[in-house]
Amino acid sequence: MTQTPSLNRRRVLQAGAAGLAGMSLGACGQAGSRPLLSSDTHPSDYPTVQAVRHMGEVLREQTDGRLDIRIYAGGQLGSERDTLEITSFGGLDMNRVNLAPLNSIEPMTVIPSLPFLFSSTEHMRQSLDGAPGDVILNSLVPHNLVGLCFYDSGERSFYNTRQAIRTPDDMRGMKIRVQNSDLYVAMIRALGADATPMPLGEVYQSLVQGVIDGAENNWPSYESGRHFEAAPYYSLTRHVMAPEILVMSLSRWRKLSEADQELVVNAAKSSVPFMRELWDARVAGARERLMEAGIQANEVDNLSDFQGLMEPVWENFIVTPEQEELVNQIQSIGSELGGA
Ligand code: GTR
Numbered sequence: 001m002t003q004t005p006s007l008n009r010r011r012v013l014q015a016g017a018a019g020l021a022g023m024s025l026g027a028c029g030q031a032g033s034r035p036l037l038s039s040d041t042h043p044s045d046y047p048t049v050q051a052v053r054h055m056g057e058v059l060r061e062q063t064d065g066r067l068d069i070r071i072y073a074g075g076q077l078g079s080e081r082d083t084l085e086i087t088s089f090g091g092l093d094m095n096r097v098n099l100a101p102l103n104s105i106e107p108m109t110v111i112p113s114l115p116f117l118f119s120s121t122e123h124m125r126q127s128l129d130g131a132p133g134d135v136i137l138n139s140l141v142p143h144n145l146v147g148l149c150f151y152d153s154g155e156r157s158f159y160n161t162r163q164a165i166r167t168p169d170d171m172r173g174m175k176i177r178v179q180n181s182d183l184y185v186a187m188i189r190a191l192g193a194d195a196t197p198m199p200l201g202e203v204y205q206s207l208v209q210g211v212i213d214g215a216e217n218n219w220p221s222y223e224s225g226r227h228f229e230a231a232p233y234y235s236l237t238r239h240v241m242a243p244e245i246l247v248m249s250l251s252r253w254r255k256l257s258e259a260d261q262e263l264v265v266n267a268a269k270s271s272v273p274f275m276r277e278l279w280d281a282r283v284a285g286a287r288e289r290l291m292e293a294g295i296q297a298n299e300v301d302n303l304s305d306f307q308g309l310m311e312p313v314w315e316n317f318i319v320t321p322e323q324e325e326l327v328n329q330i331q332s333i334g335s336e337l338g339g340a
Pocket residue numbers: 041080096097098100153179199200216217218221244
């Protein structure tokens with residue numbers, strides 16, 4: 001299933017509004033209540049979608065069906081950037097996105113997206129489960145969003161249609177698709193390649209048509225979008241470990257009683273370990289299936305050239321004292337773990 005990038009905002013809103021109207025007619029069996037509508041760019045079986053579905057089950061059980069979630073998976077409602085905008089003005093209740101499309105909205109979300117920040121999955125998980133994660137979740141309120149929880153997104157690496165990447169020189173001049181984030185654009189440029197921001201749903205076609213030479217993502221997305229068919233060279237740079245985030249529109253949040261807000265947050269938190277289990281299995285499975293399908297994966301022995309080129313990117317994107325403080329906190333968690 002692909003996103004529908006041609007849907008303009010009006011059509012997206014109409015789609016959302018039609019859904020809202022349909023479901024407000026007592027679909028939950030209670031006057032005036034309706035499921036929380038949630039968007040995801042991934043297909044129905046992807047771990048992020050399954051996690052939000054799990055959260056809905058928990059809520060349904062705890063409230064006898066009074067609180068529930070209806071998920072629009074597969075990018076039905078549009079790109080992450082478009083649906084985020086809709087969520088922030090209340091046209092959608094919830095949205096599961098990567099941190100990248102939030103980078104231009106809230107500077108604190110840039111931090112976990114910084115290249116080579118996390119030294120391990122454990123480092124990333126501990127940081128997001130702890131105080132740094134809370135700071136980021138809370139930073140979204142001025143943007144009319146409530147951050148509910150983070151989900152894993154693994155390590156992002158480069159893949160392309162031409163050749164294995166072992167040094168930044170190997171990707172010089174390549175057109176690399178990135179998410180809609182200035183940080184990602186800067187990162188690709190610093191590596192000597194051309195950055196092409198576009199929604200996920202357009203990547204497969206663009207690879208096939210040669211509009212782009214490559215992209216970067218984790219194993220599950222590389223597999224699920226079938227990008228590997230057109231771009232069989234997967235080079236393990238593991239340059240970004242930015243998480244996914246589940247957000248709720250502030251206006252919907254404010255309509256919930258305090259008790260219901262607590263139920264929603266707890267249900268979201270309870271979906272995190274559930275998701276991590278699914279995620280770890282999905283990464284291993286995707287990797288195995290892709291190797292069997294014949295992709296050319298290579299380790300990158302010397303990452304220091306890549307890391308060195310990221311220094312000015314860090315400097316340009318860490319601009320406030322609050323951001324700097326967050327980087328320090330995350331790095332000291334890494335040091336305690338013995339990694340950073
Ligand atoms: C995936 C992520 C999506 C989206 C996608 C992309 O890893 O789960 O939310 O950000 O990458 O590259 O657009």
